[in-house]
Amino acid sequence: MGIVNVTPDSFSDGGAWLSPEAAISHGMALHRDGADLVDVGGESTRPGAQRPS
Incomplete structure (x- = not known):
């Protein structure tokens, strides 16, 4: 498995x-x-991150 954070x-x-x-x-x-x-990460899990609109 690979990860692509976008x-x-x-x-x-x-x-x-x-x-x-x-x-x-x-x-x-x-x-x-x-x-x-391949997992494409499209939403940050960082504390306090803004959710995508």
């Missing part, structure tokens, strides 16, 4: 995958590296 306040990757192109590229790389499942 939130600007991600503590694990610093918002590296914000653009659709970057997120897709990273997801494809995770798949090439053996991930059978």
Whole structure:
């Protein structure tokens, strides 16, 4: 399993995958590296984070 966080306040990757192109590229790389499942995180779980609208 691989994870692509697409939130600007991600503590694990610093918002590296914000653009659709970057997120897709990273997801494809995770798949090439053996991930059978890619979890796309679209909502921050950081305490106090704003919910997406």
